[in-house]
Every structure is written in C-alpha cells, then in structure tokens.
Amino acid sequence: MDRKELEAKIIELVAMSYNKDASELSVDTKIKEELGGASLLMVGLVSEIENELDVLIQLQVAAACATIGELVDKVEEQM
Amino acid sequence: MSILDQIYEKAKQNPQRVAFPEAENEKMMQAAYETGKDGYIIPILVGDAKKLKDLSEERGYDSSVFRFVDIQEEEYKNKLIGMYVAQPGRFLKEKALARRMQDPLYYAMVMQAVEEAEVTFAGIDNTTGDVLLAGQMIIGMQPGISTISSIGLCDIPGFEGSEGSLLAVGDSAVCTNPNAEQLASIAISACDTVKALLDWEPRCAMVSYSTLGSGQGELIDKVVEAVKIAKEQRPDLAIDGEFQFDAAISPAVAAKKVGRESKVAGKANVVIWPDLNVGNVAVKLIQQFGHANAYGPMLQGFNKVVCDCSRGAPVSEIKGNIVISAVRAAGMQ
Numbered sequence: 105m106d107r108k109e110l111e112a113k114i115i116e117l118v119a120m121s122y123n124k125d126a127s128e129l130s131v132d133t134k135i136k137e138e139l140g141g142a143s144l145l146m147v148g149l150v151s152e153i154e155n156e157l158d159v160l161i162q163l164q165v166a167a168a169c170a171t172i173g174e175l176v177d178k179v180e181e182q183m
Numbered sequence: 184m185s186i187l188d189q190i191y192e193k194a195k196q197n198p199q200r201v202a203f204p205e206a207e208n209e210k211m212m213q214a215a216y217e218t219g220k221d222g223y224i225i226p227i228l229v230g231d232a233k234k235l236k237d238l239s240e241e242r243g244y245d246s247s248v249f250r251f252v253d254i255q256e257e258e259y260k261n262k263l264i265g266m267y268v269a270q271p272g273r274f275l276k277e278k279a280l281a282r283r284m285q286d287p288l289y290y291a292m293v294m295q296a297v298e299e300a301e302v303t304f305a306g307i308d309n310t311t312g313d314v315l316l317a318g319q320m321i322i323g324m325q326p327g328i329s330t331i332s333s334i335g336l337c338d339i340p341g342f343e344g345s346e347g348s349l350l351a352v353g354d355s356a357v358c359t360n361p362n363a364e365q366l367a368s369i370a371i372s373a374c375d376t377v378k379a380l381l382d383w384e385p386r387c388a389m390v391s392y393s394t395l396g397s398g399q400g401e402l403i404d405k406v407v408e409a410v411k412i413a414k415e416q417r418p419d420l421a422i423d424g425e426f427q428f429d430a431a432i433s434p435a436v437a438a439k440k441v442g443r444e445s446k447v448a449g450k451a452n453v454v455i456w457p458d459l460n461v462g463n464v465a466v467k468l469i470q471q472f473g474h475a476n477a478y479g480p481m482l483q484g485f486n487k488v489v490c491d492c493s494r495g496a497p498v499s500e501i502k503g504n505i506v507i508s509a510v511r512a513a514g515m516q
Contacts, residue, residue, distance in 0.1 A: 154282075
C-alpha cells in the first residue's frame with residue numbers, strides 16, 4: 105500500500121468512526137478541533153485501524169496526533 | 184453490622200464469577216483465594232494455567248477453589264471469539280481480537296462480555312489507563328452514557344444523613360473536567376451504581392456554590408444544564424440541583440434555602456461534584472476532618488462492572504473491592 109492509498113484508507117476509517125462524510129476530510133483535518141467527540145470514538149478508530157490494517161496503534165499515540173496526516177505517519181511507521 | 188459486612192453477606196448469597204487476569208501477582212492471588220474460599224465469589228484465574236497452578240500450590244492454596252483458564256488453549260479461545268464478534272456493535276474483529284487476547288486483561292474482559300464471567304478484576308499490575316482502555320474497547324459503554332467516571336462510598340462517623348452515616352459521592356477520581364453532558368452522565372451512572380450495590384432509592388444532588396440561582400456564573404450554568412440533561416435522559420431518577428452541599432444533605436438548611444418541592448434537597452444520598460478539583464479535595468476533607476472510611480473508587484459507565492484497584496492496595500482492600508464489584512454485578516443483572 106503506498107502513501108496515497110494509506111491516506112485514503114485512514115480517511116475512510118476516520119469518517120466511519122466519527123460518522124463524517126469522507127469527502128469533507130483530508131490529511132490536514134485537525135482531529136480534536138474539527139472532529140471533537142468523546143474518547144470512545146478514538147477507541148473505535150484505533151480498533152478499526154487494527155481490524156483493517158493489522159496495525160496496533162496505542163490509544164495515547166493516536167490521541168496525541170493533531171491531524172489525520174500525523175495519524176497516517178504513525179500507522180506508516182508500524183507497517 | 185457495618186456496610187462492608189452487609190455487602191459481604193449479600194455477596195455470599197449469590198456468588199459471582201470473577202475473572203482475575205493478574206493472578207500471578209501474589210497479593211491478587213491471595214485476595215482471589217480468600218474471597219473464593221469463603222464463598223463470596225467464584226474465582227477464575229486467567230493466564231498461563233500451568234504457571235498459575237504451580238504458583239497456587241507453592242503458595243499453599245487449595246487449587247480446587249480456583250478455575251484456571253489457559254489463554255493459549257485454542258478451542259475455548261475460539262469459542263469466546265466467535266461469541267464476542269457475533270455481538271452487535273463490537274469494535275474488534277476476529278484477527279485483531281485474537282491478538283489482543285494474548286493479554287490476559289483483554290482475554291478476561293472478553294469472557295465477561297460473553298457472560299462467561301460477571302466481573303473482571305484488575306489494576307494491580309496494569310495501569311488505570313490500561314484498564315479503562317480495555318474496558319472501553321472490549322466491554323463498551325452503557326447506552327446514553329458519555330463518560331467513564333467513578334463514585335466512592337463514605338462511611339462518616341457522626342453523620343446522620345438519609346442513609347445513616349453513609350454518603351455516596353462522585354466523581355472524585357476519573358473524569359477531570361466534565362462538561363454538562365458528562366456531568367449528567369456521572370449523576371445517572373452514580374444512581375444506577377448505588378441502586379445495584381446497596382438497593383438504595385437514589386436521591387442525587389448536583390452541587391455547586393449556588394442553590395437554585397443564589398449565585399451566577401458559568402461554573403453554575405454547567406451544573407444547571409447538567410441537571411436539565413439528566414432529568415430529560417432519566418426522568419425515573421430523583422436527580423436535582425443546583426444545590427450547595429449543605430442544602431443537599433441537611434434538612435434544616437434545605438428548608439431555608441430551597442423554596443420549592445424537591446425529592447432530593449436535604450436528604451440526598453448521592454452527591455455529584457462539579458469537577459475533579461472539588462471532588463478530590465472534598466473526599467480528602469471528609470477523610471481528614473470527618474475521619475471517614477471511603478470505599479472505592481468504583482468505576483461506572485461501562486456496560487458491565489469493570490474494576491481497577493490501586494496498585495499499592497493491601498490484600499484487605501483488594502478483597503473489599505472484589506466483593507463490592509461482585510455485588511454490583513449481581514445487582515446489575
């Protein structure tokens with residue numbers, strides 16, 4: 105999976121977990137400011153990443169990512 | 184009979200299956216053994232079964248008190264995975280779940296989620312964060328509840344409240360700065376917790392530095408909004424406020440300050456703090472000046488009872504918390 109495909113996949117998983125339209129999201133989307141939501145949504149996102157990409161991201165690591173792009177970086181590091 | 188004695192008595196009448204994912208720990212195994220041997224719970228030790236059995240014998244315990252579950256045993260593990268992923272709304276699928284279940288904490292919670300155990304008891308080796316994350320991921324939250332929180336049960340010598348010397352308070356340990364929606368969730372969860380554990384009819388006061396508009400400002404607005412949300416979400420519960428603490432628990436003060444009918448004012452048995460600064464300081468005051476015993480914190484907001492004990496807890500405290508968790512689980516059924 106190349107970087108562009110990974111970005112598209114993560115955006116799809118974020119959209120699903122936060123109940124958003126994927127077309128409204130990009131790698132620059134700020135997770136806390138623009139998506140908000142309870143920590144449970146982040147737990148759901150981390151679980152989806154595990155399910156779909158077979159990558160285990162710690163919740164604290166995911167929660168520390170400011171943007172979707174940063175989250176893609178962290179997932180890429182683990183792949 | 185003290186409140187703890189009453190809870191122990193209740194546990195014995197309907198012993199629950201408690202899964203222990205940290206039973207290699209000496210204090211945890213001792214607490215599991217003693218509560219199991221005395222008939223308060225049915226202890227299930229989850230991990231490397233051979234090692235657990237050897238440790239149990241080395242430590243001089245009668246192994247027949249325990250049920251051992253080996254997390255490497257494929258048949259039972261696959262049965263659990265099949266049952267778990269068939270449940271609606273679960274986050275993890277087979278492969279990811281199987282990997283997580285290499286950790287006894289996750290394994291035990293899966294057992295609990297599929298009703299092979301009623302309680303998971305951990306926290307002596309795992310951090311609070313580990314337990315909360317596993318709980319959110321595997322057990323899930325109660326519908327309509329927006330935050331994990333906790334309550335404590337204070338037994339305050341000389342206090343003559345509506346439940347004698349007892350008062351439930353929350354959240355003094357988990358949710359740092361709840362918004363109005365989260366504060367409402369804490370109150371609702373607290374009412375359900377005391378009902379399940381103590382059979383109380385909860386009367387829950389949400390406290391602040393104002394009684395029904397005697398003060399103004401954003402700190403009060405949050406509490407007022409939380410009362411409104413809680414009443415809308417659970418009209419069956421007696422949740423009221425905003426009250427000052429004295430108006431919440433003292434009939435004489437309530438008579439002066441609360442100029443309307445209230446099922447709660449002056450006779451609250453559950454008090455909800457506006458944030459963790461207040462909650463933590465208040466509990467310390469109750470302990471230091473009121474010489475109270477405080478039991479807990481009891482985690483709440485999960486779909487089932489998840490317990491996180493303090494890593495420095497002595498065996499006597501661990502045993503108390505195991506039995507409290509078991510009685511809560513029985514009360515939630």
